[in-house]
Amino acid sequence: MYEQITRNKWKSFFLILFFLCLIFALTWAFGELTGWGPQGFVIAVVIAVAMTFGSYYASDKIVLAISRAKPVKKEDYPYLYNVVEGLAIAAGLPKPRCYVIDDTAPNAFASGRNPKNSVIVVTTGLLQKLNRAELEGVIAHEMSHIKNYDVLVQTLAVVMVGVVALLSDWILRTFFWGGGRRRSKSSKGGGNAAAIFIVVALVLAILSPIVAQLLRLAISRKREFLADANGALLTRYPPGLASALKKLAADREPLEAANKATAHLYIVNPLKDIKGRVNKLFSTHPPIEERISALEKM
């Protein structure tokens, strides 16, 4: 457990470093293509550093805003509060803040940079469709994501993948709309070097979102099994989570506020359209049947 925590902190560090380099390279390419030269370089450094700090401190807020989650008071959701408080005690963590998404599709996720600054988000559908033992199973799963620092890695990934996608999009657009002009201008001297620059920048722009995506998947899939196991350890009642997962799997309604960037945060895939082999490779979640049978063997 404690090894997991250290490993996740290192993973977050390398994730930040990797994305810092990627964003740096992309902004440099952007500067080259637009012909800003050294100024572009400075802008690249500023953007990369600002994005990194910004995503460390604000990524949970960004994720909450994207998911349209609202903070709730204890008087309005005593049931949810009691379950969250109970499991925070069981895990020996400070109580995470509670947020609710107004959507009938049952789902949940956790976010935050450390246990002190963490949130647990559930949909109103989850509260309606699960009984107490099942809800405890789901919240325990999220609580162990928080305890393991999975939330930090996952939430950072959301923002950084988003930033990389945005930047590469800009570069491609600059190339299509303004690139031609620059190419003809620079071809007067050292046309070869300029051509190579453009090719490198383009390859970077096309490949980086894919790399970012695969990286995000790699970090999220294994974590689900671990969080299931640790969650079962918290409630000491694996059938609770197992039957909750069965109910969530049987529900075919997609969650409206979820998108491809945030899908991997949720306890089960909120998009509900995963079918076929290619999709399995790009799937953010392990098959739910495997998770249920792992829980039933405990």
Added chain:
Amino acid sequence: MAGIWIVLILIAVFIFIVVGIYNSLITLRNRADNAWAQVDVQLRRRYDLIPNLVETVKGYAKHEREVFEKVTEARSKAINAGTVKEQGEAENMLSGALKSLFAVVESYPDLKANQNFLMLQEELAGTEGKIAYARQFYNDSVMKFNMKQQVFPSNIIANMFNFKEKEYFEIEEPAAREPVKVEFG
């Protein structure tokens, strides 16, 4: 000259390790104490909820005096219990009394729909869950603390500074671990 330095460095490393182990033992002990305090907090919360609950039920079911007396008696016994064992027994009695209180409620449909009653019932169920989780966390913390005192090399430091192993919280009756189940048809 070099020999002195090596000895000094070894002593420094030794002191460093001892201090590290000592501090981690203190941390683990404090965590276990804190976990026990958390159990008390939740038990107190439960005692505070019960009079409110009894009052609310009384409003609808005045003549069920026997049940109310049993609950009130069990509550005061649990509050005034001296030893951990006494408290455990009183807690069992209290859980039993609450069970019969909720059984009485079954025959009052108006009460079952009362917003205040539903709120109290949810609070009580939540608190029961928290008590169980607080005890579980206490036992987890005690296990880590005791383990640290048994394994090498921290067992030497623990002996040197006279650390004592803590007792686990155990309930003889398996049914007592379960929260009061209230099912409404």
